[in-house]
Amino acid sequence: MRHIFLLTVLILSSTVTGWTQEGLNIARFFDDNFLSRPDVTAVTIERDKLKKWNCDISLYRSITLVDNAAIAQEMEQAVKHDGANARERTVSMTSGHVYFGMYVLPPVKRNVNRFIIFMRSRDKENRDQIDNMRTDLFYIEGRASAEDFNAMLRAIKKSKKK
Amino acid sequence: MTQEQLDHLIQKYFDGDTTPAQERMLKQELAKSTYRGESYDEVRAVMGYIQVASDSVAGRRAGGAHTPTSRHARGLLRAAAAIALIAIGGGIATMLHHHDSVSEPSASLGWINGHKVESDIVLNSMATASLDYLATGITQVDEAALDILTELNDALDEINQ
Numbered sequence: 001m002r003h004i005f006l007l008t009v010l011i012l013s014s015t016v017t018g019w020t021q022e023g024l025n026i027a028r029f030f031d032d033n034f035l036s037r038p039d040v041t042a043v044t045i046e047r048d049k050l051k052k053w054n055c056d057i058s059l060y061r062s063i064t065l066v067d068n069a070a071i072a073q074e075m076e077q078a079v080k081h082d083g084a085n086a087r088e089r090t091v092s093m094t095s096g097h098v099y100f101g102m103y104v105l106p107p108v109k110r111n112v113n114r115f116i117i118f119m120r121s122r123d124k125e126n127r128d129q130i131d132n133m134r135t136d137l138f139y140i141e142g143r144a145s146a147e148d149f150n151a152m153l154r155a156i157k158k159s160k161k162k
Numbered sequence: 163m164t165q166e167q168l169d170h171l172i173q174k175y176f177d178g179d180t181t182p183a184q185e186r187m188l189k190q191e192l193a194k195s196t197y198r199g200e201s202y203d204e205v206r207a208v209m210g211y212i213q214v215a216s217d218s219v220a221g222r223r224a225g226g227a228h229t230p231t232s233r234h235a236r237g238l239l240r241a242a243a244a245i246a247l248i249a250i251g252g253g254i255a256t257m258l259h260h261h262d263s264v265s266e267p268s269a270s271l272g273w274i275n276g277h278k279v280e281s282d283i284v285l286n287s288m289a290t291a292s293l294d295y296l297a298t299g300i301t302q303v304d305e306a307a308l309d310i311l312t313e314l315n316d317a318l319d320e321i322n323q
Contacts, residue, residue, distance in 0.1 A: 035273040036273055036276050036278070037276065038276045039275070040273060040275070040276075041273065041274050041275065041288070042272060042273045043270075043272040043273075043279075043285055043288040043289050043292065044269075044270055044271055044272065045270045045285055045289050046269065046270050049270050049282065049285070049286070052286075053293075060289060062288075062289065062292040062293075064292065100299060100300070102300075117296065119295075119299045136292065136295065136296065136299075138292070138296065150300070152293075153293065153297040153300060156290070156293050156294055156297050157294070157297040157298070157301065
């Protein structure tokens with residue numbers, strides 16, 4: 001009987017994947033209905049496939065929205081709401097708008113950090129203005145700290161330069 | 163096989179990524195008494211149930227007599243059936259739960275302008291491209307912050323002069 005219980009737990013735990021984005025305002029942008037829009041490019045990568053980055057990340061999700069000011073504004077609002085409870089944040093603003101925001105949310109699972117990163121392109125001619133050509137939203141989960149994640153980005157940048 | 167290799171193979175087994183040859187190798191390794199501990203016993207139990215259940219079906223097909231051993235096997239088969247029912251029930255419950263909640267990623271996948279993408283190579287290249295863009299963006303943010311600090315510093319210098 002103990003084995004039956006054990007196997008049941010194993011099966012159920014494998015079907016319930018870690019996705020603790022529920023309850024966040026940004027969750028609606030990761031819905032298939034939104035992701036299948038013609039102005040969106042998105043990617044979701046889980047667990048083993050993330051090993052090559054040498055950073056302890058279990059879930060990586062990114063959305064790139066092109067030339068859609070109204071939805072970019074909705075994203076910004078959602079990010080601001082979710083970021084209000086962040087443990088750590090790095091935010092850069094121009095003309096009252098966030099053009100870069102990195103938020104480390106309180107973990108909902110033991111030792112699993114959650115990151116939200118929001119980035120908008122700025123007008124090349126006037127750096128105080130937002131350019132709606134491109135808006136990126138990232139949601140990342142893992143044991144990696146903000147420092148680990150930044151180190152990974154630096155490594156990516158360095159390898160690209162070579 | 164080292165313990166680390168065995169652990170990796172067990173992980174692959176539960177992820178459903180093992181080939182039949184790897185599963186045979188795993189069973190052979192677990193049959194050895196070298197690997198001790200509750201976690202290995204649990205894996206043996208899980209693999210044992212699956213093996214015994216399939217053996218008993220094969221035995222019945224061959225018209226075997228109802229020996230104590232086959233009765234034991236039938237008992238285990240019933241246990242396996244119970245496990246399957248629980249698993250199906252759990253799966254349905256999980257599906258219903260997911261239906262009510264926010265969309266949950268079931269696997270790695272991507273979308274490019276309305277088209278679904280599942281190729282690992284494409285997904286990896288998309289993720290690398292987006293991370294590279296992010297890395298560039300963060301560098302620009304740092305540079306912009308440095309520009310502001312430099313401007314402030316210059317302004318303070320002017321005031322002081």
